Amino acid sequence: MSNTKMTITEKIFATHAGLESVKAGDLIEAKVDITLANDITGPVAINEFRKIGVNKVFDKERVVFVPDHFVPNKDIKSAEQVNLIRKFAKEMGIKHFFEVGRMGIEHALLPDSGIVTAGDLIIGADSHTCTYGALGAFSTGVGSTDLACAMASGETWFKVPQAIKVEFEGELNKWVSAKDLVLYLIGDIGVDGALYKTLEIGGSTIRNMEMDGRFTFCNMAIEAGAKNGIIEPDEKTAKYLENRELRKGVFYKSDEGASYERVIKYNVKDIEPQVAFPHLPENTKPISQVGEIKINQAVIGSCTNGRLSDLKIAAEILRGNKVNPDVRLIVFPGTQDIYLKAIEMGYIQDIIKAGGAVSTPTCGPCLGGHAGILAAGERAISTTNRNFVGRMGHVNSEVYLSSPAIAAASAIKGIITSPENL
Secondary structure (H helix, E strand, O other), X not given: OOOOOOOHHHHHHHHHHOOOOOOOOOEEEEEOOEEEEEOOOHHHHHHHHHHHXXXXXXXXXXXXXXXXXXXXXXOHHHHHHHHHHHHHHHHHOOOEEOOOOOOEOHHHHHHHOOOOOOOOEEEEOOHHHHHHHHHOOEEEEOOHHHHHHHHHHOEEEEEOXXXXXXXXXXXXXXXXXXXXXXXXHHHHHOOOOOOOEEEEEEOHHHHOOOHHXXXXXXXXXXXXXXXXXXXXXXXXXXXXXXXXXXXXXXXXXXXXXXXXXXXXXXXXXXXXXXXXOOOOOOOEEEHHHOOOOEOOEEEEEHHHHOOHHHHHHHHHHHOOOOOOOOOEEEEEOOEHHHHHHHHHOOHHHHHHHHOOEEOOOOOHHHHOOOOOOEOOOOEEEEOOOOOOOOOOEOOOOEEEEOOHHHHHHHHHHOEOOXXXXX
């Protein structure tokens, strides 16, 4: 590699493009390690793939389909969508098609299954594909047509993004998690604050953070408009990948003197639990300034907060308590394996005894899909990633975004609150 100072993202691009170096603004063609689609975007990509006129995918072990948005199928249309993918996967001999009972929410499933790893270049026809930056990979969402071309060729094009470095320093306050940090960042810079930029996340707080939190943070990079979020891989990354990754990952780190558009620094002692008010993730307030907001539903799960540590903290708060009679609590584990571990650890029992409902791994109500749609005038506190108008159901419903701790406490209290107030 050249003497040019590069960021992690630029190094991944240079390697996959077969170039000595790249810089922000360059247009490149790069090889992809993994392409991903789900039950909404997959059929569109398959239809476009057929138009190309090729009869096989570039690599049957690197084209991945995870039906997770409307599964188990909620109606005839969703059943037909998955059936189309199922038949295509069988025809092409695709290794990684995940059926109900063996599937999970795609952005929890792919890292846990070892399909994605450090140093990868990953594209997915889902905006939250940026999650895998937590492994030190470049991962981003693309349109279904771009995905179809990559499924055929194993390549796609990029404009190399400029980078913003974000550093969090210090020890987290009680009940503050990765979700609160990313909401705080989005609240500070706005939903277009990192538009088509790399968000390179670091600092002592992130270095001390376990992988579950890092996945949560990178998952919401897109909510700041970023092309990708990425965290330098370290010994925690290596431990996570050990006995899991299907291919050996490559650990890149940014060079001293690499170019950044700007550097943003936060002291986390100044950050308390955050709540994003309707109808944008940037409408954040610290929990102390939320006021008394009644809720009808609490959702814990999704590709953002459906991991084992998320269920653990929710279960610990719910244990010995009861969900408010005016609130529906719905919990979505990220994968079957997470679900099983949560049962073994007693978390599912705690949730059910408290009056919560636990669903099979699925995106559920996050996108207004199913299993938790809101009626007109209803409010939900949710650990999901978006709270746009009508995101979780009726256009006259409201979604407030929070961490699992705040969502669990709010389910008990019936109003948006901190566990400290129970």
